[in-house]
Amino acid sequence: MLSFIGPSCVDYIFTNPPFGGLEGPAISAAFPTGLRTRDSANLFLLRVIDWLRPGGQAAIILPDGLLFSEGVNTRIKQLLLRSCDLHTIIRLPAGVFAPYTAIATNLLFFTKGTPTPAIWCYEHPLPAGYVQYAKKRPIRLEEFAPEKAWWNHRTEGPHAWCVPIDAVVANGYNLDFKNPHRVSALTEDPAALLARYRELEAEIDQLRGALAVELDEILG
Numbered sequence: 039m040l041s042f043i044g045p046s047c048v049d050y051i052f053t054n055p056p057f058g059g060l061e062g063p064a065i066s067a068a069f070p071t072g073l074r075t076r077d078s079a080n081l082f083l084l085r086v087i088d089w090l091r092p093g094g095q096a097a098i099i100l101p102d103g104l105l106f107s108e109g110v111n112t113r114i115k116q117l118l119l120r121s122c123d124l125h126t127i128i129r130l131p132a133g134v135f136a137p138y139t140a141i142a143t144n145l146l147f148f149t150k151g152t153p154t155p156a157i158w159c160y161e162h163p164l165p166a167g168y169v170q171y172a173k174k175r176p177i178r179l180e181e182f183a184p185e186k187a188w189w190n191h192r193t194e195g196p197h198a199w200c201v202p203i204d205a206v207v208a209n210g211y212n213l214d215f216k217n218p219h220r221v222s223a224l225t226e227d228p229a230a231l232l233a234r235y236r237e238l239e240a241e242i243d244q245l246r247g248a249l250a251v252e253l254d255e256i257l258g
Contacts (some may be wrong), residue, residue, distance in 0.1 A: 039053055044199055045152075046088060046089060046091050046092070046094075048064050048089045048090055048091060049091060049094050049234040050094065050096070051086050051089065051090060051094070051096040052096070052098075053082065053086065053096075053097075053098050054099040055078060055079055055082035055083075055099070056079070056082075057078060057079035057100065057101045057103075057141075059077075059078040061077075061078055061081055063076070064077070065081065068224045069084060072110075072113055073110065073113055074112045074257060075114075075251070077248075077251050078112075079101060079103075079104055080104060080110070080114055082098070082107065082127055083100065083104070083114060084114060084117075087121060089175075090122075090150040092150055093138065093149065093150065093151050094144075094150050094151075094178045095149050095150075095191075096122075096147070096148055096149075096150070097145060097146070097147050098145075099143050099144070099145055099146075100143065101142070101143050101144075101244055102141065102142045102240075102241055102244055103141070103241075103244035103245060103247060105212070105215070106214035106245070107245070108210070108246040109252050110206055110255075111248070112211050112246050115173050116249060117255060118148065118152075119153060119154040119203065119206065119211070120153050120154075121150060121151075121153070121156070122148040122149060122150045122151070122152075122153075123152050123241065124146060124147075124148040124154045125144075125147060125148065125154070125256065126146075126157070126158050126160070126189075126253075127144050127145070127146055127147075127157060127158070127160075127215070128144065128145035128147075128159075128162055128185060129142075129144055129159060129160065129161045129215075129217075130142060130143045130162050130177075131162060131163075131164055131170060131233075131237070132146065132170055132171075132211075132233075132237045132240045133170035133171035134171050134176075136170075136171055136172050136176075137172070137173045139240075140236065140239070140243075141240045141241075141243065141244050142237055142240055142241065151205075152239075153168045155202070156200050156202045156203055157200070157201045157213070157215070158198065158199075158200050158201075159198065159200070159201065159215050159217075160187070160197055161198075161217045161220075162181070162182075162197070163184075164233070165181065166195075168234060169173050169232060169233045170233050180241075184197070193214060195219070196219050197219070199215070199217065199218055201215050
């Protein structure tokens with residue numbers, strides 16, 4: 039059981055930690071050697087895992103970069119999947135946090151105490167007529183009605199799919215799961231292709247930031 043920061047006694051944690059920032063070396067040094075990083079989102083995830091009691095539940099918003107990045111991020115994801123049941127990832131479109139960032143984000147839901155057997159993913163669709171979210175067209179709570187209806191009656195469909203843990207391990211703990219039901223780009227309309235292009239640009243920016251963090255840590 040983890041106990042490197044504080045007592046594991048919290049029942050529920052719901053958080054939207056800052057991401058894209060770097061913490062000082064003194065903060066990173068409070069974590070185990072193999073898990074040390076200066077990335078703020080990763081450190082928040084580690085703290086959430088540690089503070090949860092067995093059976094405790096968490097929901098946390100994290101950027102795409104953590105899902106696909108390697109190095110210390112891989113070890114953090116291994117820890118998450120071995121110590122918690124990461125049962126659901128809600129994949130959010132780019133622009134949810136506009137105008138502050140265009141990075142695509144995800145809602146991760148997990149329960150501490152048992153390892154992950156499989157991960158359900160749900161790709162949150164943009165409303166009809168939207169190319170992406172913006173400051174004047176923000177995401178609305180009522181848009182999550184489909185996820186709420188699906189939550190207790192999970193089946194695969196246009197927006198939902200399940201990934202067994204064996205596939206996750208075989209893929210190097212990459213959690214950046216693409217929707218296998220998404221229509222081929224060859225049949226998408228130009229607006230949808232442009233939106234996807236902007237998502238890819240945001241993913242590239244996030245990867246560039248993750249690489250900068252890794253280089254910063256390597257170079258001291």
